[in-house]
Amino acid sequence: MADRNSHSNGFESRRPLFCFFTIVTSFFVFSWFFFLRSTSLPHLLNHPSLLNQKPISNNVKETEFPYHSGENEAQQQGTSEKCTTNNAIIRVFMYDLPPEFHFGLLDWKGEEESGKIWPDLSKIPEYPGGLNLQHSIEFWLTLDLLASRFPGRKGPCVAIRVDNSSQADIIFVPFFSSLSYNRHSKVKPPEKLSRNKILQENLIQFLSKKDEWKRSGGRDHVIVAHHPNSMLDARISLRPAMFILADFGRYLQQVANVEKDVIAPYKHVIKSFVNDTSTFASRPILLYFQGAIYRKDGGFIRQELFYLLKDEKDVHFAFGSAKGSGINQASQGMHSSKFCLNIAGDTPSSNRLFDAIASHCIPVIISDEIELPYEDVIDYSEFCVFLRASDALKEGFLMRVIRSIGEREWTRMWRRLIEIEKHFEYQYPSQPDDAVQMIWKVVARKVPSIRLKVHKGRRYSRSRTGKWISRI
Numbered sequence: 320m321a322d323r324n325s326h327s328n329g330f331e332s333r334r335p336l337f338c339f340f341t342i343v344t345s346f347f348v349f350s351w352f353f354f355l356r357s358t359s360l361p362h363l364l365n366h367p368s369l370l371n372q373k374p375i376s377n378n379v380k381e382t383e384f385p386y387h388s389g390e391n392e393a394q395q396q397g398t399s400e401k402c403t404t405n406n407a408i409i410r411v412f413m414y415d416l417p418p419e420f421h422f423g424l425l426d427w428k429g430e431e432e433s434g435k436i437w438p439d440l441s442k443i444p445e446y447p448g449g450l451n452l453q454h455s456i457e458f459w460l461t462l463d464l465l466a467s468r469f470p471g472r473k474g475p476c477v478a479i480r481v482d483n484s485s486q487a488d489i490i491f492v493p494f495f496s497s498l499s500y501n502r503h504s505k506v507k508p509p510e511k512l513s514r515n516k517i518l519q520e521n522l523i524q525f526l527s528k529k530d531e532w533k534r535s536g537g538r539d540h541v542i543v544a545h546h547p548n549s550m551l552d553a554r555i556s557l558r559p560a561m562f563i564l565a566d567f568g569r570y571l572q573q574v575a576n577v578e579k580d581v582i583a584p585y586k587h588v589i590k591s592f593v594n595d596t597s598t599f600a601s602r603p604i605l606l607y608f609q610g611a612i613y614r615k616d617g618g619f620i621r622q623e624l625f626y627l628l629k630d631e632k633d634v635h636f637a638f639g640s641a642k643g644s645g646i647n648q649a650s651q652g653m654h655s656s657k658f659c660l661n662i663a664g665d666t667p668s669s670n671r672l673f674d675a676i677a678s679h680c681i682p683v684i685i686s687d688e689i690e691l692p693y694e695d696v697i698d699y700s701e702f703c704v705f706l707r708a709s710d711a712l713k714e715g716f717l718m719r720v721i722r723s724i725g726e727r728e729w730t731r732m733w734r735r736l737i738e739i740e741k742h743f744e745y746q747y748p749s750q751p752d753d754a755v756q757m758i759w760k761v762v763a764r765k766v767p768s769i770r771l772k773v774h775k776g777r778r779y780s781r782s783r784t785g786k787w788i789s790r791i
């Protein structure tokens with residue numbers, strides 16, 4: 320027994336050491352296991368070589384990209400790598416329209432001097448300033464396409480220009496229609512038609528002869544018509560195409576609608592508020608509005624509001640358009656206001672909303688018919704106040720709503736404005752998620768529904784040749 324005891328004692332005396340050893344070992348094994356699980360394993364599993372990351376086929380390349388945020392996005396857009404047809408979000412074929420349709424309207428003399436169709440991007444012709452600029456969307460989109468294949472290009476890889484239209488997701492029509500309207504809608508005798516009308520007529524002629532147009536009936540064509548009066552003569556003929564517009568105010572539902580077309584922001588004319596350190600307290604004006612008061616159509620509400628608000632002390636309600644020195648004045652006004660009114664004018668949209676965003680002045684939107692850019696990915700209620708026109712015209716209603724928004728809520732909306740303002744900036748070269756990229760992404764999201772329509776449209780195409788119909 321004693322022996323046994325002693326043996327057992329001896330065993331027991333070694334036990335703590337054994338236990339200690341076992342615990343340390345298992346701890347080590349476990350921690351290694353968890354280390355692997357938490358770090359290496361997911362990496363291994365996600366390693367590109369283990370996944371078939373190639374699109375199933377080039378022809379059915381997915382266009383999934385709703386709106387990603389954070390690292391995914393940077394990765395997907397390949398901010399640093401070369402932009403190719405495989406990593407771009409949307410492949411665009413652009414017609415080589417003669418310069419009279421685009422940069423020629425900016426007095427660029429390409430064709431005459433060198434037979435060139437597109438300008439050298441190191442010497443970009445300037446788009447006229449002032450209020451012309453608010454509709455300059457055509458210019459920024461075209462520049463982005465022209466630069467899309469530069470080897471050293473910086474910036475996101477969203478749209479890439481391809482030379483073969485069969486490999487494109489959409490066909491871009493580079494007509495500067497807003498500029499054509501702004502500059503050439505007057506008839507200059509002895510001519511009988513304005514240049515704006517002639518260009519539109521020639522565009523219809525050009526497109527109707529193109530295989531690309533015939534192939535899809537124009538459905539996969541993208542036409543920029545941001546000025547509400549641009550493309551006035553051609554819009555009905557070209558209605559199968561996707562239009563990029565400011566709003567639908569002057570369009571028939573069959574010609575343009577939310578389903579088919581894209582709403583793009585105006586380019587703001589007021590200076591961006593760089594390094595805005597203002598606070599609720601440091602912006603003295605509660606509510607700001609500057610604009611023409613007597614407008615036709617939907618604009619009557621401006622007059623009504625003027626009479627409701629004219630006696631409020633901390634409200635600035637003034638008339639006159641933002642031209643010349645008015646722009647500086649309005650910049651100052653919006654930079655010193657907490658809220659900026661955006662009332663329907665003669666169209667449901669106006670650049671005032673985008674001026675307010677650039678000024679970080681919380682937009683108060685009174686425009687029942689307004690359509691907002693990329694609203695499928697941006698929740699405007701986070702940084703705008705919306706009021707129905709019928710409510711806003713009730714005595715005291717508007718001011719009650721505005722005054723009920725305290726410092727905390729205002730500051731939260733102001734912060735959000737600063738976060739999202741980049742989505743409304745047009746620039747060249749374009750930057751990640753600026754207006755140019757946001758527009759291309761909206762266009763990309765429409766590609767599947769365009770394909771659906773094009774394919775459906777082909778169902779009975781044989782009938783037209785007569786071959787198939789004769790068998791019925």
Ligand SMILES: *[C@@H]1O[C@H](CO)[C@@H](O)[C@H](O)[C@H]1NC(C)=O
Nearest residue numbers: 377378482483484485486487
């Ligand atoms: C364009 O692409 C289509 C389909 O990928 C191909 O059949 C055709 O040969 C290409 N055309 C040219 C000119 O490369």
Ligand SMILES: *[C@@H]1O[C@H](CO)[C@@H](O)[C@H](O)[C@H]1NC(C)=O
Nearest residue numbers: 590591592593594595596597
């Ligand atoms: C904004 O702030 C940055 C960093 O402090 C500074 O470099 C820049 O010059 C400022 N810009 C303006 C317009 O004040």
